[in-house]
Amino acid sequence: MTTVWLDGTHVDGRATIPVSDHALTLGDGVFETLVVVRDRPFAVTRHVARLRASATAVGLPAPDEDAVRGALDAVLRADPAVGRLRVTWTAGDGPAGPVRGDGPGRLLVVGTPAPVPGPVRVWRAPWVRNERSPLAGVKSTSYQENVVALAAARRHGADEALLADTTGRLSEAATSNALVSDGAGLLTPTLATGCLPGVTRALLLAWSDALPVPVREGDVAFDDLDGRALALTSSLRGVAPVVALDGTTLAADDRVGQVAAAFAARRDDDLDP
């Protein structure tokens, strides 16, 4: 079941938008995906802040915070079985061509059941993340690079694609941030690699001292991943151990399991950290 909030109203799954919306024709929009924990959107304050940061970074007006929160609540009220909430903030209707209109933007919230998490197999993609793009660090609806990388990973028998930045450092996965074992703890690539400033990633860094093993920022060469423990982090996955890299099974790493369990417990304990 799909539950939609659009233009200030709860509507059914057959909702439509004008073809003049620049998110449709030019990918000119930003978005967030939230997971529902105990009937509430998890980390809503951080997600709303990142949505606004993404909009500002690309020069779009920021969405109204109360409107975003109200829309999320409306979808959850309409369908308490929703497990995933996607918030899209578009550039709104604009003229033909690539020059923006004057707005206003368009706010769309879609609620669906949460996907069932499974074991994660990753594949190293041949393409690279552009850390010098105007969209570096922006959760943009111009998401086709990730769609293509994810589709290629699936063709290679994997569930996610890992991407290097243009200098050869691990950046992130197509739809998740990455963790790599290093010494006693876990590293996550720096934002300088063009990865998204993920909410789960940020919480792990903020909570590092209280975790069973430390999670720190640090860069790792893309060709230096063999034999290291890997995990992906995202709102929907939480902390998910990677079980295979490029078709090779990885040994389970206790550090990843401990951090995953600690994150899940703390997440259940504080729904808006």
Next chain:
Amino acid sequence: MTTVWLDGTHVDGRATIPVSDHALTLGDGVFETLVVVRDRPFAVTRHVARLRASATAVGLPAPDEDAVRGALDAVLRADPAVGRLRVTWTAGDGPAGPVRGDGPGRLLVVGTPAPVPGPVRVWRAPWVRNERSPLAGVKSTSYQENVVALAAARRHGADEALLADTTGRLSEAATSNALVSDGAGLLTPTLATGCLPGVTRALLLAWSDALPVPVREGDVAFDDLDGRALALTSSLRGVAPVVALDGTTLAADDRVGQVAAAFAARRDDDLDP
């Protein structure tokens, strides 16, 4: 006035699409922009071929060629004053999340008056084109990088943004290909720089021997543009001389003017080269 063809029917400018279309939520679509010359879409065969090539490159099914041609004709019949035709081929409706559905895609054609060409001032953007992206050379609806670069150019008093590739070569402008004076002729960057295989660019290369000065492929350092003649090429602009670079006025170059005139004459002579 805006004239729209969608889902097999000519509809008015208030046409809408479902919010489940992945071009809206994930920028998962490809497009073409055609100029109308003597009441016909110019170079329609080349544009249809590139639309299919873009779709194939990103793993989308190719649109039906007859459907695309029929839609273009329908919009022109409905409104003979149309000067610009935008064809969008989307991934169609898909499930929540970044995994594609099974299609079918959605074909959208929008006709509007052509913009009035004017003098072109360009600005060198600080961001770079990613020539190792899965979207390199693809005319993707994930176009926000270009929208942001164009908006920044306008804030800097220019009409277009020039972009380097990640290795420091001139790649293209946000919405056009580039020409740079070199010796007796004009160079256009190679496709290895991640630029689009523009239709106007391809025609200039194909017609080079018959032009007043040769147009060849070749790369130019992004920091070696000062003092050289520049022009932009696109379906809507044809060959447009650049009059200023980063705020500095450029001297008119006879070679650019000659090529622009020769291209315009030949274009009027053969509407589907």
